[in-house]
Structure formats: structure tokens, C-alpha cells
Amino acid sequence: MKLVAAKVPISTVWTGPDAPRDVDAPATAEQPDVAAWAKSMDRESRLGLHGRTLSQLLFAEPVLVRSERDGWSEISAPWQPSSGDELGYRGWVPSSHLGELPGSATDPVAVTVPTAPLLSEPAVGAPVMTLSFGTVLASVEHADGYTRVATPDGGSGWLANDVLRVVGEPSTPEDRLRLGALFLGLEYLWGGTSAYGLDCSGLTHTVSRVLGLRIPRDAHDQADTLENIPIDDAQPGDLYFFARPGKPVHHVGFVSATGMLHASETGKRLEDEPLPDERRRMLVAAARF
Template sequence: MKLAAAKVPVSTVWTSPDAPRDIDAAAVADKPDVAAWAKSMDTETRLGLHGRTLTQLLFAEPVLVRSESNGWSEILAPWQPSSADELGYPGWVPSSHLGELPGSATAPVTITVPSAELFGEPGSGHVAELSFATVLASVEKADGFTRVALPDGGLGWLSDDVLRAVESPSTPEDRIRLGSLFLGLEYLWGGTSQYGLDCSGLVHAVSRVLGRRVPRDAHDQADALEHIPIDEARPGDLYFFARPGKKVHHVGFVSAEGMLHASETGKRLENEALLPERRETLVAVARF
């Protein structure tokens, strides 16, 4: 295996090279347009992603390349722990989405807003639009901007206003504040980016911003985090849901209103009361 990194803002991870449909062309293009892809899909088309997409890689995210075939790379994503493989989340991405790991640098920083402009020079020379939860290694600071290391040996600049140091302390309120940035965003199976999130993708992305690496899928999150009594839940904790005899299938942040979560395909991210039908399948609460 070899190390690589995502060199596009968002790369969708697929179950196999044959999984993408014609409508998914924008997502698997050499320069993917994930915004256009997400906009092109109605509810029925989004439901068709089940069994096709798995997760998403963000810009500069490291991967292990297990094999390559016909323009596709079989990868493991170590920043996304999974019970499917101890080395990281497995799947397939177009080989054109991968480049060399960024060079050595100092403390990592992460994007805290839905999207942020990457510049060639401080405040000028647009390079790319990067998603929330993108983590980059910083090189230097100057005049309200941070210089960051990019894949394939490049360098770029981001405004300090959109960044936080990954190692900065955080609070439960930070989880609700950051998750609330995406209220109204349409659910996307396998989504971990500004263009769409699923339930565990929301938890994973918010946790990444706050310096906590949690598993990618809800059932793995439930297994990895410390459980507390359900009646002790407080905002910032996690609710987990499962049907009798089945593994956990849904997760959301406990909130003052009830639950902040990405509900399901056809719905949008919302902060709502915990409805009776949800309470019937509530099986656990976990605390970071």
C-alpha cells in the first residue's frame, strides 16, 4: 500500500468502480463538481445512492491506496475509523482525485464555516472552495491569514476568520453551534461535506473540527464512545437509535429543543423535539 491524499475539495467514496450512475458523472469527474451533483438529484435519485456511496474524503485527507484498476483506487481512510477495516474506512475513489501528501508543517488547523476560499496569496488568487471540517497543516501566519500545506507540494492561504486550531479546547455548546450551521441542508447518504450530510457524517465532521476523531458510522460511534444513562442526557451528548435486534442505524446531537440531526433521505438537517416514534427506538446516550 502507498500513502496519498485527496487533492480535490470533496471526493465521494463508492462501493465499487461500477457503482456511479450516469447522473453521478459530476461527482466522479477529474475535477468533481459536488455542488452541481447534489443539486441535480431529487429524492428518488438520492435514495438510489444507498449501496453505492459510502462516505466522502475532504481536501488533503490522507488515504492508504490498497490497489488501482482502470482509473480507480481502492482506498482506506484512516481519519474515518471503521469496524470494516482496522486501518480505516474502505472504498473506491477515482485515482484522479488523489495526489501526494502535503509536506511537513506545524500545528493543524480546520475550517469552521460551511465553505472557505483557498487563496494563492493572502486574500487574492482564488484556488479552490474548501468544505467545513477540512484539516490542513499550517506553515506560517501573516496579516490575518494562515499559510497551509497542500497536496502535491503546493501552498495556499486561508483567512484566520474561518479557522481554528485543531488542538484548541472545545465545549458541548460548540457541537450544537457548529452543527446548527447546516440547519436546512438536504440529507445526503454518505455525505460529510457542506454539500450534504448524513446523520453520522454530521457527528463525524463536527467532531473533526473540534479535534476529536470518531468513527464514521453510527453503529461504530455507539461502540466507541462512553455510554451514560439515557435520563442524564444533556446538550452536546449523542442519542443513538436501533430497532429491536438490529444494530444502531441513527445518531443525533442532544439539544435543548430535543435533537439536532440529519434525519433521512428526503428531509433536511433539523433541530426538533424528540418525537414519540424516535423515543421508541432510542437505545443509548453517549458522551464525549
């Protein structure tokens, strides 16, 4: 196995090289356009992602390549812990989406806004690409309100300081809700971990990543790994978990003053709403970071 990194802003992780459909071509292109892909899909197309997509990699995220076939790489993503693979979440991505790890640097920073331009030079530089919320990069230097970050294949770029957060800074429950609320109204996307679409555990995982907390990718693993607390003790910023009788946890959301901030399901949008009776009947656990 070799350790590499995603060199495109967002690389969708698939169940196999044959999983993508014609409608998924923008997501699998050498230079993927995930925004256009998400915009092009209707509800039926999004439902068809079940059993096809697994997760997403963000720019510069490290991955282990396990095997390669027909222009595709089987990978494990160590930043996305999973009970299914001790090396990290496992799936397939186009090999063209992968490059060499960024050079050595320090003080990781995370993008805290939905999207941010990566510039070739501070302030006046041309945008190199648009990065998604949740992207974590190692900083190299700071100058005049900008931070230079290391990028794959030996490159670097600049980001405005006002779109970044130092990953190691302490965070609060209010930070989790504030960042999650950035995506109110965003359409649910199975396997999504980016600003163009999130699923339920993608929301909680990616917000946690920005705040320097590496939690599992899937809801059932989050429930098994995080510190469980009595449901009645849950406070805003904690997590609620849901399961049907005799089944594993299938849904997660942030506890909020209203009820729950969550990415509900395909066909719906991220919302902050009171818990309806049907959902409350499936509430089985709560956890605190």
C-alpha cells in the same frame, strides 16, 4: 499500500468503480463539482445512492491505496475509523482525485464555516478552490490575518484566520451544537461528510473532526466506541443513538435543548426538533465525548 491524500475539495467514496450512475458524473469528474451534483439530484436519485456511496474524503485527507483498477483506487481512510477495517473506512475513489501528501508542517487548522476560498496569496490572491467545512490542513505560517497551509502535491495556499480553528484548542458541548446548527436546512445526503450534504453520522463525525475529536464514521461504531451514559443523564452536546429491536444502531444525533439536532433521512433536511414518539421508541443509548 501507499499513503496519499485527496487533492480535490471533496471526493465521494463509492462501493466500487461500477457504482456511479450517469447522474453522478459531476461527483466523479477529474475536477468534481459536488455542489452541482447535490443540486441536480431529486429524492429518487438520492435514494439510489444507498448501496453506491459510502462516505466522502475532504481536501488533503490522507488515505491508504490498497489496489488500483481502471482509473480507480481502492482506499482505506484512517481519519474515518471503522470496525470494518482497522486501517480506516474502505471504498473506491477515482485515482485522479489523489495526490502526494502535503509537505511537513505543524499546528493543524480546520475550516469552521460551510465553505471557504483557498487563496494563492493573502487577501488579494485569486481563489484556487473552495474548501468544505471539516477540511483539516497543516499550517505553515501566519501573516496579516491569514494562514498559509500545506496542500497536496507540494503546494500551499492561504485561508483567512476567521474561517479557521486550531484543531488542538479545547472545545465545549456548545461548540458541537453551534457548528452543527450551521447546516440546519441542508438536505440529507447518504454518505455525505461535506457542506453540500450530510448523513446522520457524517454530521457528528465531521463536527467532531473540526473540534479535534477523531470518532468513527458510522453510527453503530460511534455507539460502540464512545463513553456510554444513561439516557436520562444526556445533556445538550451529547449523542443519542437509535436502533430497531434486535438490530444494530442505525441513527445518531446531537442532544439539544429542543430535543435533537440531526440529519434525519433521505428526503428530509437537517433539523433541530423535539423527539417524536416513533423516534423515542427507538432510542437505545446515549454517549458523551
